[in-house]
Each structure stands twice: as C-alpha cells, then as structure tokens.
Amino acid sequence: MKIVSGHFYGDNGKMKEYHYTGPVEHRFSPYSFNGGTVLAVAGEDFAIVASDTRLSEGYSIHSRDSPKCYKLTNTTVIGCSGFHGDCLTLTKIIDARLKMYKHSNNKSMTSGAIAAMLSTILYGRRFFPYYVYNIIGGLDEEGKGAVYSFDPVGSYQRDTYKAGGSASAMLQPLLDNQIGFKNMEGVQHLPLNQEKAVQLVKDVFISAAERDVYTGDALRICIVTKEGIKEETVPLRKD
Amino acid sequence: MALANVLQSESVDFSNYGRKCRGFTSSLYETELGLESVGGDNLSFAVRTACSDGDGSERKIQFLHGTTTLAFKFQHGVIVAVDSRATAGAYIASQTVKKVIEINPYLLGTMAGGAADCSFWERLLARQCRVYELRNKERISVAAASKLLANMVYQYKGMGLSMGTMVCGWDKTGPGLYYVDSEGNRVCGDLFAVGSGSMYAYGIVDSGLKQKDLTVEEACDLGCRAIYQATYRDAYSGGQVNLYHVHSEGWNRVSQSDVLLLHQQYQAEKA
Numbered sequence: 001m002k003i004v005s006g007h008f009y010g011d012n013g014k015m016k017e018y019h020y021t022g023p024v025e026h027r028f029s030p031y032s033f034n035g036g037t038v039l040a041v042a043g044e045d046f047a048i049v050a051s052d053t054r055l056s057e058g059y060s061i062h063s064r065d066s067p068k069c070y071k072l073t074n075t076t077v078i079g080c081s082g083f084h085g086d087c088l089t090l091t092k093i094i095d096a097r098l099k100m101y102k103h104s105n106n107k108s109m110t111s112g113a114i115a116a117m118l119s120t121i122l123y124g125r126r127f128f129p130y131y132v133y134n135i136i137g138g139l140d141e142e143g144k145g146a147v148y149s150f151d152p153v154g155s156y157q158r159d160t161y162k163a164g165g166s167a168s169a170m171l172q173p174l175l176d177n178q179i180g181f182k183n184m185e186g187v188q189h190l191p192l193n194q195e196k197a198v199q200l201v202k203d204v205f206i207s208a209a210e211r212d213v214y215t216g217d218a219l220r221i222c223i224v225t226k227e228g229i230k231e232e233t234v235p236l237r238k239d
Numbered sequence: 240m241a242l243a244n245v246l247q248s249e250s251v252d253f254s255n256y257g258r259k260c261r262g263f264t265s266s267l268y269e270t271e272l273g274l275e276s277v278g279g280d281n282l283s284f285a286v287r288t289a290c291s292d293g294d295g296s297e298r299k300i301q302f303l304h305g306t307t308t309l310a311f312k313f314q315h316g317v318i319v320a321v322d323s324r325a326t327a328g329a330y331i332a333s334q335t336v337k338k339v340i341e342i343n344p345y346l347l348g349t350m351a352g353g354a355a356d357c358s359f360w361e362r363l364l365a366r367q368c369r370v371y372e373l374r375n376k377e378r379i380s381v382a383a384a385s386k387l388l389a390n391m392v393y394q395y396k397g398m399g400l401s402m403g404t405m406v407c408g409w410d411k412t413g414p415g416l417y418y419v420d421s422e423g424n425r426v427c428g429d430l431f432a433v434g435s436g437s438m439y440a441y442g443i444v445d446s447g448l449k450q451k452d453l454t455v456e457e458a459c460d461l462g463c464r465a466i467y468q469a470t471y472r473d474a475y476s477g478g479q480v481n482l483y484h485v486h487s488e489g490w491n492r493v494s495q496s497d498v499l500l501l502h503q504q505y506q507a508e509k510a
Contacts, residue, residue, distance in 0.1 A: 126355070127399070151332070157333065
C-alpha cells in the first residue's frame with residue numbers, strides 16, 4: 001500500500017516545489033503589475049479623485065512619489081492604476097486627443113465626452129489591452145459631480161463613487177456603506193458635503209494602507225469644483 | 240476590418256492568433272486574455288507578478304462578465320428583463336450596470352458576456368441603423384438590424400469576443416426578437432434567456448407562458464419574477480431588475496426594482 005508522505009506536501013496542501021523541476025519555459029510578459037489604488041467620489045457640485053503615490057513591482061517599491069491622478073481639463077481628472085507603462089501611454093494619448101478636439105471644435109471636452117472617447121480608445125486595443133483600471137472624476141455640463149469607471153477594455157458607466165486598483169475590493173464595500181448607505185436600516189440618507197467627503201477619502205485610504213501591501217506612502221487628493229482643481233497631499237504608512 | 244476602420248488605428252495582424260473555443264456561457268469563468276499563437280513563439284499575455292503565490296497563480300486581467308437577461312414575445316409586444324450585476328472574476332464590480340442598450344426609440348439590445356464587447360458593438364449597431372434610416376428614409380427592420388450585428392461580429396469569430404445579445408423591437412411585420420452571439424448564431428424566436436442565470440429564468444417563463452393571452456401587467460410581472468429567481472440562485476446575477484416593454488409605438492422603461500426589495504415583497508406575498 002502506497003502511503004503519501006507528509007514530507008512532500010506543503011502547508012497549503014499542494015506539492016512543494018523542489019529546486020530542480022525539470023526544464024522550465026520562461027516567457028516574456030509584456031505586462032507587469034505596479035499596484036496603486038484610485039478612488040473617485042461625486043458630490044452635488046464637486047468631485048474628488050484620490051490616489052496613493054506608491055509605485056511597486058513584485059516585492060520592491062520603485063517610487064514613493066508617483067501619483068496616479070492626472071489632470072485632463074479644468075473640470076476633469078483621471079485616475080489610472082495597473083501597469084504604469086500603459087497608464088503613461090494612455091494619458092499621453094488622451095491628452096493628444098483632447099488637444100485635437102479643442103482645435104477642431106473650439107471648446108474643451110466635457111467629462112461625459114471624455115468618458116465616451118476613452119471607452120473607444122480602450123476598445124481599440126481589445127486584443128492586446130491597456131492593463132489600466134481607469135476612473136474619471138469631474139463636473140458634468142450642469143456642474144454636478146460625475147464619476148465614470150472603466151474596465152480595461154472600455155466598458156464604462158457613470159457612478160456616484162468608485163474605487164479601483166489593488167485595494168478596490170477592500171474600499172468599495174466601505175464606500176457602499178458610508179456613501180451609498182447600503183446594508184443599513186433606519187438611517188437618514190444625508191447628502192455628502194465636500195468636507196465630509198474629503199475626510200472620508202482620507203480615512204478610507206488609511207484603512208487601505210493598513211491592509212494592502214501595494215497601497216501606502218502618500219495620498220494625493222484632487223478636488224474638482226467650478227473654481228478649478230485643488231490638490232492636497234496627505235502622508236500614509238510607508239511600510 | 241470594421242474595428243480598425245472605425246477607430247482609425249493601424250490594423251493588427253491577426254494571422255498568428257489561434258484560439259480557445261469559448262461560448263458566451265463561459266461568463267461563469269474568469270476571462271483572461273488567452274491568445275496563444277499557432278506557431279512556436281508562444282506569447283501568452285497573462286499578467287504575472289514576480290511574487291507569484293506558491294502555486295504559481297497568475298494575476299490575470301479581468302473583464303466584466305456574468306449575467307441573466309431574457310426577452311419574450313407576447314400578444315402586446317416584447318418584454319425585456321435584465322439584471323444589473325457585473326463581475327470581474329469573483330469580485331462584483333458593479334450592481335448598477337445598464338444591460339439594456341437603447342439602440343433607437345424602437346429597438347433595444349441586451350448585454351450578456353463581455354460588457355465592453357456588448358456595449359461597443361451595439362453602439363456601432365445604433366450608428367449603422369441610423370445610417371440605414373438616412374439612406375432608405377424608413378426605419379430598419381429588426382431582422383436587418385440583427386443581421387448587421389451578426390455580420391459585424393462574425394468577422395471576429397475565433398478571436399475571443401464574448402457577446403450574447405438579443406435584438407428586440409417592433410417593425411412593420413410586428414414584434415421582432417432575435418438572438419445574436421459572437422459565435423455567429425442568429426436565430427429568430429419567441430423566447431430567449433441568455434447568460435449564466437438563463438436556465439433559472441427559462442424555468443419561470445416557460446411555466447408562466449402556459450396560459451395564453453397575458454396582459455401587459457402580467458407579462459411584466461412574469462419577466463420580473465424570472466430575473467428575480469435567477470438572481471436568487473445564480474451567484475453571478477443580482478443587483479436590480481430592469482424591465483422594458485416594446486410595443487408598436489416604440490419601447491418604454493417599465494420599472495427598475497432592487498432584488499432585495501423584491502425578495503421581501505415575494506416573501507410577504509407567500510405569507
């Protein structure tokens with residue numbers, strides 16, 4: 001009777017890997033995961049886009065000061081997380097398209113138009129996607145806050161709040177509860193004002209930095225109002 | 240190809256790409272970009288982190304997937320009912336996705352499978368329908384619209400598009416309902432349910448349609464109930480039930496009901 005020795009199995013129940021496992025095929029991957037979390041909240045007359053500033057790869061941190069929010073127009077900010085190379089290229093392409101639009105149409109693109117355009121830019125690479133999770137925050141034509149969230153190939157929708165990136169699964173339920181009042185009974189649905197929203201964003205990122213290794217170092221908040229875009233930087237855990 | 244033309248990007252050489260066969264029912268599986276080339280160069284665009292887990296699992300790009308949508312014809316037109324959940328792997332990315340795409344005031348398209356694939360191609364279909372209207376000075380028929388969509392995606396057959404949609408409308412031959420998917424299927428029918436939760440929805444609608452001559456209200460209730468039951472049993476469906484009714488004047492949105500509230504309502508009715 002063959003008895004399987006415990007020596008060959010690791011703690012998680014799977015076989016342990018030995019030093020030599022036979023010929024191993026090494027493959028080039030055009031992608032890498034650089035971490036980072038992005039969050040956007042839309043209010044009555046403002047929008048907030050926030051991101052951490054840590055750029056990591058594997059076990060290393062490449063930079064502690066690499067924010068993921070990019071200003072597009074006076075009324076729109078985009079947050080991009082995922083593969084940093086694709087984030088950079090994508091924002092360059094968006095900037096170029098914004099300039100082209102401004103020259104042909106003699107006006108700036110609205111947030112809704114930028115969102116629709118980004119969807120087609122992303123889908124153009126349907127078979128070799130930009131590995132970027134995008135969230136656009138800004139003001140719509142009526143001056144109300146708008147948030148648009150995307151998947152890597154261009155599916156998008158307008159939201160009130162959204163978290164994207166490495167800690168998104170941790171942040172989104174917290175936002176659902178605090179901004180959407182989900183899973184709470186008998187609570188007054190108070191509208192969100194700007195001060196409370198900024199404080200909530202700070203609290204939420206502090207929580208994310210506690211539990212997600214790819215999030216931390218500092219938090220960059222961009223507040224979009226009709227007066228313009230204000231930036232604020234808040235330190236986070238550096239470990 | 241249509242995609243390259245519309246987006247004015249340099250066309251990509253697709254000749255290398257082999258494929259894994261994937262029907263839209265794979266909305267149950269995590270989508271990964273599994274493009275394996277036929278020859279020996281073996282490029283696999285799966286995202287790999289240097290610190291992979293002990294079992295070497297790869298972090299893959301995850302698109303939005305998983306759904307229940309249904310549509311059926313009845314005496315007074317077509318009822319279209321959908322859920323609103325989008326999943327990226329096991330994470331629920333959104334509970335408020337619009338899975339009914341309003342192509343024009345008398346045509347609706349539903350979304351199942353890859354969210355970006357469905358919304359992109361149906362938006363392109365809306366453009367084509369408008370061009371048809373301008374050229375021919377009359378509305379496009381449901382059969383023609385569904386054929387346009389089917390032909391557009393057939394060019395990409397084998398490349399990994401994932402789309403299972405129903406084109407619903409009312410034209411001069413009466414109510415129209417076609418099912419079109421990325422495998423190249425296009426079928427006309429009286430009842431379709433598409434997505435990971437479709438089997439549960441079929442059960443409810445099949446039993447409810449036994450009595451002929453439903454009123455509009457009864458048909459709407461049936462559609463709503465079917466989606467609710469599917470969300471109850473299918474993990475990948477949930478959120479809200481969006482209900483549309485297509486009649487001779489066009490379509491109108493009947494209701495949007497949260498599944499949790501529906502659950503409480505049906506429980507109360509049982510008691």
